[in-house]
Amino acid sequence: MKQDKNTFKPLQKNKKAYFNYEVLEDLECGIALVGTEVKSIREGKFSFTDSYVTVSGHSLTLVGLTIQPYTHGSINNHDPARNRRLLAHKDEIKRLKRKVDEKGFTLIPTSIYLRGNLVKVQVSLCRGKQMHDKRNVIKERDLNRDTRRELKQMQY
Template sequence: MKQDKNVFKPLQKNKKAYFNYEVIEDLECGIALVGTEVKSLREGKFSFADSYVTVTDRTLTLVGLTIQPYTHGNIHNHDPNRNRRLLAHKSEIKRLKRRVIEKGFTLVPTSIYLRGNLVKVQVSLCRGKQLHDKRAATKERDMNRDMRREVKQLQY
């Protein structure tokens, strides 16, 4: 039985990135993994805490993504905090490098998902939010939640 390449299974979203940054643009990248990292990712044993993407001349590197060692692994388990190479086209890397050089832009991983059997990372070009923007976002979210709650109560 062959797996469809377009089957999309989200593993985790970086909600903190959406709160701290204004997302300008998204890019889907592959990720170079070793050994048991894929099995740990499928189990959901990873954390986005303070992760970001660096751009060099020819590569994108994911820094700060923690993938816990696989529980059924052996002595050849992976290092949980190593930097991981992201796979993207050369033209996309050049374009992102030009944008990151501009003041205030950064690259942040916003989600990790499975597309078929492949692990993909959604990298977003972001600009940091000011404190008052974060407060406005929190206020809007609370108002929407209250409205949904009232509509639900009216239905019953």
């Protein structure tokens, strides 16, 4: 059965990035992987912990993404902590490089998903949040949860 190129299957979202950073812009990139890495990603055996994207020359590099070795792999299994090249257009890379260099932004991978048979990474241009901003987010989340709980109890 052949999959449609437009089918979208989210595998994992980087929730910590949305808490620690203010997301300003998103970019969809391909990722250069070896065969056993693709199989491990399809099984969901990867982690975003402290991962980020660097811009060097005309290429993007994903640093810190850990992909666990494939369980049914042979001796030729991949290195779990290697840096991986991201695939994007040269003009987009130049534009992101200017923003990261001039304004102090950072590039963070925010989600990994399947589009058809291809593994894609959503890279976001982010600005770090201050501690008081994080406290406000926690406060709002708690208030919303309490109001939902009150409304649910009032319905019964």
